[in-house]
Amino acid sequence: MIDVSSFAKTLIIIGIIVAIFGIILLFLGKIPLTGFKLPGDILIKGKNFTIYFPLGFCILISIILTILLRIFK
Secondary structure, three states: OOOHHHHHHHHHHHHHHHHHHHHHHHOHHHOOOOOOOOOOOEEEEOOOOEEEEOHHHHHHHHHHHHHHHHHHO
16 A cells, blocks of 8 residues: 555655756756757757757766766765
8 A cells, every 4th residue: 555645755856856957947048058059969940940959968968967876876
């Protein structure tokens, strides 16, 4: 049987993490080194739309987080 208080604590922690992530996204344009474009980034421009997917930046962040998590594990 699921302990309700444990489930509630988990939901609160997830909510705090989502709120922190939202605040980071809100101020992402003001953080230095987030506006540069790396090789591998995908940019598609059409008449009425623009799609930008920072693939190179995602790979770089993934490598950095992997190294940090392995160090602190």
